Amino acid sequence: MVLAAVAAAAIKIGTSLSVSGAEATNGLPMQNAVVLAVEQANAKAHREAFEVVSLDDTVGGIHNPQQGATNIRTLGADPAVVAVIGPVDSNVAVAEIPLAKALGLPIVSGSATNPDLTKKLRSGVFFRVVATDDLQGAAAGIVAHDLLHYKRIAVIDDNETFGRAIATIFADWFTKAHGTVVLRDHVTPNQQDFHALLTAVAAQHPDAIFFGGTPATGGVLLRKQMRQAGLDPAKIAFLGGDPLVDPGFISGVGPDADNTYYTTAAPNAEKLPAAKAFVAAYRKRFGSEPDAYSATTYAATQTILAAVARASARGAVPTRAAVRAALATTTRVPTVLGAITFDANGDTLHPIASVFTIRHGKAVYLTQIDPRK
Amino acid sequence: MHLTWPLFLNLVISGLALGGIYALIALGYTMVYGIIELINFAHGDVYTLGSFFALAILTMLGATGELHGWVLVVDVTLAVVGAMLLCGLVGMAIERFAYRRLRNAPRLAPLITAIGVSFILQNLMQLWKGPSPISFPVVIPIVTYSVGGVTIQSTQILVIVLATVMMAALQLFVYKTKFGKAMRATAQDRDATQLMGINVNLTIALTFFIGSALAGAGGFASGVYYGSTWFFNGFAAGLKAFTAAVLGGIGNFVGAMVGGLLIGLIESLVAGLISDQWSTVAVFVVLVLVLVFKPTGLFGTAVAEKV
Numbered sequence: 164m165v166l167a168a169v170a171a172a173a174i175k176i177g178t179s180l181s182v183s184g185a186e187a188t189n190g191l192p193m194q195n196a197v198v199l200a201v202e203q204a205n206a207k208a209h210r211e212a213f214e215v216v217s218l219d220d221t222v223g224g225i226h227n228p229q230q231g232a233t234n235i236r237t238l239g240a241d242p243a244v245v246a247v248i249g250p251v252d253s254n255v256a257v258a259e260i261p262l263a264k265a266l267g268l269p270i271v272s273g274s275a276t277n278p279d280l281t282k283k284l285r286s287g288v289f290f291r292v293v294a295t296d297d298l299q300g301a302a303a304g305i306v307a308h309d310l311l312h313y314k315r316i317a318v319i320d321d322n323e324t325f326g327r328a329i330a331t332i333f334a335d336w337f338t339k340a341h342g343t344v345v346l347r348d349h350v351t352p353n354q355q356d357f358h359a360l361l362t363a364v365a366a367q368h369p370d371a372i373f374f375g376g377t378p379a380t381g382g383v384l385l386r387k388q389m390r391q392a393g394l395d396p397a398k399i400a401f402l403g404g405d406p407l408v409d410p411g412f413i414s415g416v417g418p419d420a421d422n423t424y425y426t427t428a429a430p431n432a433e434k435l436p437a438a439k440a441f442v443a444a445y446r447k448r449f450g451s452e453p454d455a456y457s458a459t460t461y462a463a464t465q466t467i468l469a470a471v472a473r474a475s476a477r478g479a480v481p482t483r484a485a486v487r488a489a490l491a492t493t494t495r496v497p498t499v500l501g502a503i504t505f506d507a508n509g510d511t512l513h514p515i516a517s518v519f520t521i522r523h524g525k526a527v528y529l530t531q532i533d534p535r536k
Numbered sequence: 537m538h539l540t541w542p543l544f545l546n547l548v549i550s551g552l553a554l555g556g557i558y559a560l561i562a563l564g565y566t567m568v569y570g571i572i573e574l575i576n577f578a579h580g581d582v583y584t585l586g587s588f589f590a591l592a593i594l595t596m597l598g599a600t601g602e603l604h605g606w607v608l609v610v611d612v613t614l615a616v617v618g619a620m621l622l623c624g625l626v627g628m629a630i631e632r633f634a635y636r637r638l639r640n641a642p643r644l645a646p647l648i649t650a651i652g653v654s655f656i657l658q659n660l661m662q663l664w665k666g667p668s669p670i671s672f673p674v675v676i677p678i679v680t681y682s683v684g685g686v687t688i689q690s691t692q693i694l695v696i697v698l699a700t701v702m703m704a705a706l707q708l709f710v711y712k713t714k715f716g717k718a719m720r721a722t723a724q725d726r727d728a729t730q731l732m733g734i735n736v737n738l739t740i741a742l743t744f745f746i747g748s749a750l751a752g753a754g755g756f757a758s759g760v761y762y763g764s765t766w767f768f769n770g771f772a773a774g775l776k777a778f779t780a781a782v783l784g785g786i787g788n789f790v791g792a793m794v795g796g797l798l799i800g801l802i803e804s805l806v807a808g809l810i811s812d813q814w815s816t817v818a819v820f821v822v823l824v825l826v827l828v829f830k831p832t833g834l835f836g837t838a839v840a841e842k843v
Binding site for chain 1: 540543546547551553554634658662667668669670671678687689691692758761762763764766767769771772774803804805806807808809811813814815816828830
């Protein structure tokens with residue numbers, strides 16, 4: 164530690180993720196991925212060149228936009244912080260981006276997928292290595308319509324930025340494909356009782372329920388209460404977006420988690436040759452399995468490290484502004500997800516969505532959807 | 537939404553089950569307010585704690601799924617009674633260590649303490665069972681009884697029966713026993729009651745015990761009914777139950793019961809017939825309307841008997 168203090172001041176990478184509460188099962192593997200990427204970079208440089216500053220955006224067990232904004236303010240106040248990894252959830256990103264813009268602090272996300280974050284806000288400080296919900300919503304529609312041949316679907320969301328948008332994108336896509344959205348509703352945070360809503364759903368005899376939201380904002384309880392409302396989970400599928408990756412969904416719902424289909428906004432890390440070394444290193448370092456979004460968050464960290472390397476080409480410690488400018492010109496940077504290039508909005512040029520199903524309490528990879536094909 | 541009788545009645549049944557749980561929690565709010573004029577914000581978390589205790593007891597008994605026959609009766613009885621006893625003791629401990637010293641302090645002090653106790657309980661539960669929603673064994677076999685499209689589930693019957701039995705027992709206790717009389721007396725005038733030779737500290741502790749035990753029963757009911765529990769459940773449920781207590785007239789028993797059932801029904805009917813996103817709004821709109829036209833709540837009287 165003393166040696167590190169004597170050496171040149173470390174470049175700091177901040178994280179603001181949901182690492183406690185119900186979403187810790189999702190957020191901690193992401194934070195681990197950042198730690199791993201930075202430790203590897205330090206080992207390569209033979210000195211403590213980088214340092215991770217980890218903050219939590221959880222309040223009362225659930226991600227919190229105000230806390231996210233507070234974290235950005237805290238991180239932004241330290242000039243040594245050149246970039247931030249985060250947040251898990253788009254709702255938090257909406258609160259963070261304007262502040263980050265004012266501070267000139269770039270955020271790279273491996274998980275926030277709401278399209279507006281890049282396409283509408285166009286802040287110049289927000290980048291992401293994952294696909295957006297335009298693709299995720301459409302991918303879920305392709306699964307429901309082309310793969311499973313569903314005709315009637317009830318579409319519910321948690322009234323948050325991510326959930327509401329992906330549910331609307333899905334509902335629009337499904338309607339255009341001549342499917343019927345039999346019910347469209349929004350639930351309230353911290354709601355425990357869904358019997359009434361599900362009773363109304365059951366009266367419409369749907370083939371499936373699409374839920375735009377996370378296990379903690381209603382996913383677990385909705386699926387769990389279906390049986391009591393007369394909706395047999397074995398016959399009526401549960402569809403959703405990437406938050407259902409969270410292992411808390413399967414453990415919370417139990418056996419009725421089967422017959423669930425969900426998409427993720429990234430290629431399946433286990434199928435990617437570039438990710439093999441990452442998966443092995445992660446297992447060795449943390450003694451647990453990385454999940455889909457630890458790989459994307461690792462890739463997000465790689466884009467930051469690459470940007471720092473390019474910005475400090477002349478040997479000097481790069482400024483935050485230089486790192487931001489370098490991130491904006493990220494072109495074919497090799498990562499565990501493959502080569503990444505950011506477009507003018509900060510989105511990856513090569514978005515890919517993966518489709519998973521839950522069978523016998525385990526997530527099973529089905530296929531991937533590549534819009535270029 | 538096309539309204540049919542079966543749909544309406546199904547929603548009424550879910551509303552009664554939900555309302556039964558709210559009523560069990562609301563009783564604790566109203567009893568404590570009645571006797572020491574404290575809004576015990578930690579009460580919602582005692583309810584969650586009840587589901588955690590019941591889960592721990594069922595796990596200890598080896599119950600992980602449906603049970604039948606005598607095992608079902610014995611395990612459910614042990615889980616309910618155990619959860620009630622443990623919650624009652626926790627309630628007494630909270631009163632002893634957090635509120636008793638503040639009994640004569642300005643009213644804001646115990647209120648803020650209550651919020652602090654709520655945080656402590658939530659965090660302890662998070663440490664105990666982790667941050668994610670956890671599965672609760674549905675020990676009652678799920679049987680659906682159906683008459684002309686109207687369905688009622690065995691778990692809904694359990695919740696409604698449990699709530700009714702608890703409320704009836706509470707009525708008997710408060711109006712037919714000596715302790716009940718002491719509670720009513722303490723609520724009316726603490727100093728005069730003390731002068732009559734009644735142990736006021738014991739009576740208040742007992743009130744906390746009973747209120748918390750009812751929340752514990754509610755916690756068990758919610759665990760079986762929803763098949764899951766979560767350390768943060770008590771926040772929203774407590775808020776709604778508190779609303780129920782205010783709606784019925786805080787300090788009034790019958791008010792808390794009726795208020796709980798009303799809120800459950802409103803929530804269920806609005807969610808099923810209009811939209812789920814308006815159900816919470818509807819609850820609070822009704823609350824505001826009642827408070828505007830009858831500030832003491834439906835059953836509240838200005839003074840007189842408060843317990």
